[in-house]
Every structure is written in structure tokens, then in C-alpha cells.
Amino acid sequence: MKVGVVVFPGSNCDHDAWYAINQNLQGDLPHEASFVWHDSADLSGFDAVILPGGFSYGDYLRCGAIARFSPVMGAVRKFAAAGGPVLGICNGFQILVEAGLLPGALLRNIDLKFICREVTLRTITTNSPFTSRLEKNQHLHLPIAHGEGRYFADDRTLDELEAEDRVAFRYEGNPNGSLRNIAGILSRERNVMGMMPHPERACDPLMGSTEGLAIFESLLASVATPTR
């Protein structure tokens, strides 16, 4: 599996995602992450793409609002349209929402403060390239670190997400005011996932949790045996 980790000016979890895949992720299947600079319009050769956390373009105007216009996002759109798996973590999720690849919006946390802490997630669907190695309702302990992570969408969109089994994770104990406790969602085709929690920060026993690995293991398995 070749994973492209997109680097926007201001990305700061790019190296963490790179490290999780290159150093923490184990398994017989070969896997390698490399960086993709934001002005690249070419994602050929990659089996999966990660939009990492951080503050792309300083998150001026609105989180992800400028990043959606960067050249690489055109390539990401094409990559996703062709069925390639795209994972947006934290700022990456915000960018995917701004780019229209996922529905809804991420508003400021309900208490208006940045929050960094470990949260408990419940796995809602295992039907995706990112969650296939999890059990339904399985708890995951992952860190969050964001100021704008409050998932918002109109009722119709929320109903649709639920009806189509596109809610990937919900918070147990809502840290930021997200509607219906949503922590991560899938695109209609299920190959694009955005999540506010950071699985790449929970891949090493020294960091206190390795529960984030399951997401990358799922990705690895899905790339090895494509379903489409």
C-alpha cells in the first residue's frame, strides 16, 4: 500500500501520520507513506491518501476554507471519484467538508475552547475501508485536539447519514457539542472518511494507546483486497 500524506502549508500532523504508517503499522503486506506537496496535481501511484491534521493556510477565514482551493485538492477529488480511499483527520476532515467531499460543517467547539484529551469512540459501522477491522460498537480510545470539531448538518443530512450507515464513529460523552455525537462520517461511496479524533496519535504503546492502528490496518487490508 502506497499512502500519500498531503502536506499543506500549516499541516502539522503530517509527520505523525507518516510515522504511524511507516513505523508503527505492522503486517506482512508492504506499506509505505510519502509526502505530497500541496501544489502537486498528481496522485497517481498512490493506493490511499491522507489529509492530515494541522492548520492549513493558518485556517484563516475558516478551517479548511482556503485549503480546498489548493491544486492538490483537484487531484484528491479525482482520486476519490475513482474510488480511491481518502482519510481526513482533524483539519483533514474540515478540508473534506469544505471541499464538498463530505456533507455538513465543523463549527467551533460548544465551549469555544480548544480541547486536547483522550475520548472514547463507539464504532458505528464496519462497512468501510477504514473500519473493516473493527467490531460494531467497539470502543476506541483516541485523542482529540481541535478548536473547531463540532459536527453540524441539517436534520435531513443527519437522517440520511444514519439511514445510509455512513456515521463511522460517535463520541461516548460528547466533548465538543457535535450533533448526534458524530465524530466521523463516510461519503456516499464509503471511500472517503473524515474524523476529528487522531488515530495516528494512538499507534504506539509509548503514547498510551495503540487503538488507532485498527484504522490503518483496515485500510491496508482493503487496499490489498479491493472490493470494487
Place this chain on the structure above:
Amino acid sequence: MTITPELVEQHQLTQGEYRKIVSLLGREPSYTELGVFSVMWSEHCSYKSSRIHLRKLPTQGKYVVQGPGENAGIIGIGGGWVVAFKIESHNHPSYIEPFQGAATGVGGILRDIFTMGARPIAVMDSLRFGPIENTPHADRNRHILTGVVSGIAHYGNCFGVPTVGGECVFEECYSANPLVNVFALGVCREDEIFYAKASGVGNPVIYVGAKTGRDGIHGASMASAEFTEESKQKRPNVQVGDPFLEKLLLEACIEAMKTGAIVAIQDMGAAGLTSSSCEMGSRGGVGIDIDLDLVPQRESGMTAYEMLLSESQERMLIVAEKGRENEVFAVFKKWGLDAVTIGIVTPDGNLRVRHKGEVVAEIPNPALADEAPKYDRPHNVKPYRKAPLDRASEIPHSKDLNGDLLKLIASGDLCSKRWIWEQYDYMVRTNTIAGPGSDAAVVRVKETDTSIAMSLDGNGRYCYLDPREGAKLAVAECCRNLATTGALPVATTNNLNFGNPERPEIMAQLVEAIEGIAEACTFFEAPITGGNVSLYNETLGEGIYPTPVLGVIGLMKTAAPPPVRFQGEKTPILLLGASGTLVGQAVPPALNDETGETRRFGSSAYTKTILGDLWGLPPLLDLAREKHVHDAMREIAVAGLAESAHDLSEGGLGIALSEMCTAHLGAHVTIHMETRPEFTLFGEAPSRILVASRHPDKIREIAARNGAECLEIGATMKGRLQIGNASEMWIDLPTSDLKNTFETSLPHLLHNSLLQTE
């Protein structure tokens, strides 16, 4: 413009200093030159009151690669890798504009680190504010606290450096003089360190980063004066930070350094363009010739004076190899940053500044950097203190020790600071092995099997009562914190926050504290590699407590350190540094009478919070005894024998045990001791560490072998914290109450303020 005595005074230069300027130049300075001298010779930049005393500090050691004098100190960590680290204050700006003041404090210290080629991997902050309850200024103090915390969060989070620890203390004396000291640490290869030493006549001087505006003009001089009513008008002197730009600057600088085309690099911090160019020139013994017309400008019509003194953030000055400028430009272009050649290295040793075709300043670099005045200010008096040695009346006997404990653990100083540190991203870069809430923060260096443990500590109350002993206690506390994680202290940075040095009794505090630090750092073999002095922390003649803040770093093999919290039931609890009927040496046996103990109790958190008083002396420190405890603890931690470990500090045994409790796990502890329970529970004798271990015999053996005392005092238990002697129980509380009080106190204190101000 004619230079009048009034103008000289406005620039905070004395007439004597002005005469020295005239003699160094051999003529009257121009207005622009006067401005340049005023910042370079300010206390903030020149350390003129402290320099002769700072020489007493130990700066050599087997791990030291770079001592004081550069942008940051550097320590070798093995395998060809080094860490650069330093602490710096942004006290004055944070009072005037808390958010930007603190944010740019973070920005400034981060630049100090990456200008040396080191990528920042950790930040810690030491914060001191006025009380946030029950005082007339509580509202303002809360406003300063919330502003400072969000400023630090804003800058550090966006930049992508984890804020892994720190301290936060409340005292009346910081009400109008909050202290914001920020520590940063970065990592690089030993053969890739960059210095701020210009060389190579004819080499281009390149300006990179943000454009220059009028912000922060005379910030360094502002930080070198007392606050008056007029200071509130100084808001325009506070700079505005842009962490996104700084992140780009970091990546661009590190990438540009890899080209090999960079000869020297220095950030533009206090006194901006002026200090960076003359310090680089002075270090290299060369001159620098710059043309201000070439400087990227954010505003129109700026004068030479304004451009030279601007403290606009996120700027760097680079000396590149002649002919290789384009390699540097290409990197900065990739990151979307300005990079412009604005000058050249010259052989004559002068800082020469041109503007609109004229030379507006021409000053020998050494005059600015090395010939700055240094004063041996009078200090042959007793350090300032108003507190009595003995309390006028007997200490009242507590009627409710449980209530006292809860009150202490709810106090601003001792309660959980989660409300603060959860606003900081303390995990980014996935190196944080022990983060906020630990005794010491531990950050791994991925490229090696070594981790860096770091601790910040200061205690203004101790230092007010005895600056020398208080400073030693702070060093000892930092080293003790490192020992609980299993790390060996190797180097220290210090931030000396004091009042007006022109008052002999304040100067005496400073001198005593420096000598105390020197003694302790020498003893623990943790030399000083750099730091910062912040003087004139006074408002309307009222100074702060003398507050040296120490930052000690230590090395350890990468491994998870013992956690603070209890892990399981019925685990024996041992107290290192205690024996027989003593839970710690409050006073030497010869002086172990009621008076000695009572005096030492006068500096405790109990005295402050429960009695609302202050008297006596700080706890007595025996350095040798302290070190034996560290040696034992380090061995225990490294051997993996400690299920949990926590050092005793403010609040003593009672608070340390409370902090080790979880919502479900407490302890039953029995102390056979004759002294008053208040002293036993809340006395703050140093050199003590609690260890919970399933291997008490091994712990005792290790302690004995290292010459440390060790006493088994109880075991963990479910649901309650109980502390007493053979006949009575002093403390008996459900752990859920303890935990709840500890965690909810700060949000309550701050939330109430919102309700009041709305």
C-alpha cells in the same frame, strides 16, 4: 534633530550612559542612533544589572555543547544528536495585552530554538497571576489568565509544537505583574547546528519572513521599566504574532539550512533588525552594512528609527554564502515567504545603516553588543522582606483536617490545571511520553533511544523569605521531578524575575538567588546553558516576590516512566527520604524543636491558604540528602519497580497522596510521629518521594544502597484516602470527593467570573 537631556531620558538612558555613547562614537549620536543604543543598552538586551553576577553560574559540563551567549543552550544527547533549549519571559507585554503578549512570547522562544537549526519538539510555560478570587482585582486577573492561556494555545497549537507541562501559581504580588515564562526545546544533529556568527566579507545579508511594521517599537525598553499608570497606554508596543507564518518560517529555515548556503542565522527578537545585525556582526568580528529601502515593509512612510526598532514578529536575518543566494531564495519562495538581500558583510566591524541614500546610523558593533554598560549595583543590604521570622501567636490547631485538605486541593495553586492544559495540544508530533500533570514532562527523540525529561519550577514565597535557599529549593525540586521519571539531570536554564535592581534590597535578592542557583546547579551537575533576566517587575513601587524560575532537563533511555496515579489495590506505599518517627527532615535534629519546625511551616501552602499568612523560612534543604533520594528513585524507576511515583512539594505529604489517588483508588497511611498533624500532613520538607511498589524489599534495598532513607507508610486501598497515626485518623475522605474537588475547582473559579462580568 538635536539630542536633548529630555530625549535621552525618554530613551531610558542615563546621562552617564549618554556620555559613554558620545565617547564610543567620538561624536553626538543621531536620533536614530540614540534609539538603537537605547534598545541595545536596555536592561532587557544588555543584562547590565545582572551580567557581573551571572558569571558566577556554572556553565561547563560533559553534556554541554553550547553554553550561554548564543540563542539557546545546546546539550549532547548521544548518537550524534543534540537538543537546544531555553526559557524566556514575556511578562510586561502579557500584562498589557495578555493574548498577544503570551502568543508572541511563545513565538520568540521558538525562533530562538530553530534559528540554531533545531526543530522545536516541546514547550512548557511557567505562569504567575494575581489571585482570581476574593480580591478587588480578581476579574482583571482572570482576564489576564484566560488571555495568556489562549494566547499560548493559539500560537503553540497552530505552530505544531506540543505544550507538555508547566506551572501556574497565584499571589497578590503578581496582580499587576503577571509572569509569563516560556520554555522551548528542539532537536537537531550535532553536525547541523547553526550559529549567529556572521563571517565572510562580501557575503550577502538576507532578510526573511514577515514584513516590517510599526508594531512593538521600543518593546525591549518597555520591558526594562516599572509599570506606571501611563503603561496602560503602551498597548501599541505589544507585537502581534502569526503562528502560521512562524510555522512556514520554521520549515523554510530548516530546509534552507540543508542547502549548505547559510553561514549564519539569527532571529529578530527584541530590538528586531538592530539586535540581529549587530549581534551577528559582533560575534563574528565583522561589520554589517544594511539598506533599509530594501526591507520588506508592511506600512508606508516608516522612518529609519521605526524600522530599526520595530519588533514585528516572524522575521530572521541570514548571512549566506556569496553566489549561493538563489538557493536560499528558492526555498523561501517555495514556502511563500519574503527573502531579500538587504545588506552585506563588511570588514570594518561597523553596523552601517542606509536609508534613502543616506547613512543614518554608523556604530561599531562591539559598542552596541559588548561595550554595553554593566553595573555592580549596590546590594550589600539584607534582601527585601517584610514577613516576620516568627508568628506573633501560636498556630491555631486545626479543627477540621479533612476540610483543610479539601480547601488546599481546591486552591488555585494546588488544584488541577486541566482547564489550562487541555487547551494546549500536548501530543502533536507523537513524542509525549509524559505530559501535563506528570512530575516531569518526558518527550522522546524518535531518531534515538533517548528521551528528554524536563521540569519547570519556582517558588516566590520561599525566595521572598530567603532568596538563596528558595532558589536552591527550586533547582532541587526540578531535579527531584526528573528523578521520579528515571532521568538524570544534565543542564539548566533559568528565568530570573525580579523587581527594580536599582533598589539595593531588590538587587540583594537577585544576587542571593543567583548564588543559590550556582551552588545547586554545580552540586547536581546541571550547568546553566542560557536563560533570561526580567527586572523591573514592579508597579507603582510594589515589586513581585523574587521569582527565579528554573528549567532543568534530564536524559533517560526511552521508556514509559512510572505514572503519578495509583494503579492497583493493596500496593505497598513507601516514602523515600523518611525514616523512623520522621516523615522527612523538617529541620536538622539539633534544631528539631518546635520553633524550627514552626518557622519552616510559615512558608507552606497550608499557611498561605488556610491561615492566610506568611512568616519564617523556606523548608531546609540538605543537598547531599536530596541527591541520595534522587539516585535511589532513578534506580527504582529505571528498574521498573515503581507502580507509581510522585515527589512531595507544595502541600506536603497530604497533597502528594491526594494527587496520587484516582476516583476509585485511595490509600491507607499510618505515620508514627509526635509532631502536630498539620506539620506531618502539610509540612513541605524537600527530599521526599512517594513510591507505590509491589516490591517493597527491593525498594528498601536500593534506598539503603544509595544512602537514602525509606519508610513503608501504608498501602493503596479502594475508594478512600485515610491518613493517621496509631491512635487517630487525621484524614478520611472518599477519593471521589478528592478527585471531584481537585478537578472542578479551576473551572468553577473561572466560570464564576464569567457570570459576574456578564
